[in-house]
Structure formats: structure tokens, C-alpha cells
Amino acid sequence: MIRRVLLAALLLAAPCAARADIAADSPAAAANAFYAVYGPTHLMGGGVPDATQRVRYAPLLSPRLNTQIAQAAAAQARLTAKVKNAVPPVLQGDIFTSLFEGATAWTVANCTGDAKVAHCRATLTHAPAASPGAKVEKPVTWDDILVLVSTPQGWKLDDVLYDARFATGNTGRLSGMLEMVVATNP
Numbered sequence: 001m002i003r004r005v006l007l008a009a010l011l012l013a014a015p016c017a018a019r020a021d022i023a024a025d026s027p028a029a030a031a032n033a034f035y036a037v038y039g040p041t042h043l044m045g046g047g048v049p050d051a052t053q054r055v056r057y058a059p060l061l062s063p064r065l066n067t068q069i070a071q072a073a074a075a076q077a078r079l080t081a082k083v084k085n086a087v088p089p090v091l092q093g094d095i096f097t098s099l100f101e102g103a104t105a106w107t108v109a110n111c112t113g114d115a116k117v118a119h120c121r122a123t124l125t126h127a128p129a130a131s132p133g134a135k136v137e138k139p140v141t142w143d144d145i146l147v148l149v150s151t152p153q154g155w156k157l158d159d160v161l162y163d164a165r166f167a168t169g170n171t172g173r174l175s176g177m178l179e180m181v182v183a184t185n186p
Helices: 002-023 027-042 051-060 063-082 174-184
Strands: 105-113 117-126 140-151 154-161
Touching: 027 051, 027 105, 027 117, 027 140, 027 154, 051 063, 063 154, 063 174, 105 140, 117 154, 154 174
Parallel strands: none
Antiparallel strands: 105 117, 117 140, 140 154
16 A cells, blocks of 8 residues: 555656756756646636645746745735635736736747846747637737746746736736735735
8 A cells, every 4th residue: 555655656746856857958948847837737726826836836946936936825825814815816817927817838939048047938829718609719829038047956937027918917027926915915
């Protein structure tokens, strides 16, 4: 029984460990590894990632971004407790892309930078799910910039620079939004 539990734990941990190894190779590999985790994870809900999502993202994010996300989650929890869950979360929708609904497909185009910091342009697409009888909506495509930093553990996502062309989307930087959550909920 213990062997089976250990084997199951190893099998579940292997994909995360493999993604962390891929992220260590280059900025583009790190960006693609991030999106490999992002794809299924962002469909679980928007806003600040919960504890389960943070575990999935942690090996792919810089220590600074991991800390900011954890601090924003704690600030959100303080607000929720203070108002007894009477208000929605401060951040709603996808925080890792410009579009509230998030991306359903992506391509990491090019990365520029030096040995410490790289900027990778990602072309993102959101294709709305078709529902019976509903009008078919066209996919939306945009570019965001991923900021990656070289760490002793390899390249890690450190920030996202949002495309500012969406009326209801994210603008500025991911780190700026996380700082706002912490500042408004000390």
C-alpha cells in the first residue's frame, strides 16, 4: 500500500519537476513551460491563484513573483474575512493575460534581453467555447510580454506586461496589480 502511494506521488510530481527543468534551459523554454501549466490551471478560476494553483506555478515563477502572489492572496483573505465574504475578490478574471477571460492558445514568438533579464513576446488567443444556439464569436488575438529573470534554478517568470487595448482587460503590469491588492488590504 505504501509503495502504491509513493508511486502515485512520484507520478503526480514528475510533470511539475519536468516543467521546472525545462524552464531552466532558456527564456523561451521557461515561457512555454509557464503556459503549459497556465493552460489547464487558468480554467479553474480567475483572480489571485489559490494555494493549489500556487503550488503548480511556484517552480516556474521567480521568488519575487511567488512572494507577491502569496502576499496578494493573504491580503484578499484578510479582506474576505473582514467583510464576511460580502464583496467579490479585488482581482477577478485572468491575472496572467490582458484579457479577462484569459487565453486558450499561445505562441511564444521571440525573446530578447541579456543573461539576467529577458522579454518574451507571447501571441495569445482566446477562442470562446461554442454553446448550442448561441452566436459564434470570433477568436480574439493579442500580444503580452513576459519578463523572465535568470535565477540559480534557471529562467523564471518575473512579470507580465499587459497589452492595453482591451476596454475591460488588464493594463500595466501583473506586479503592479498584485501590489495594489496588498496596499488596499493591509
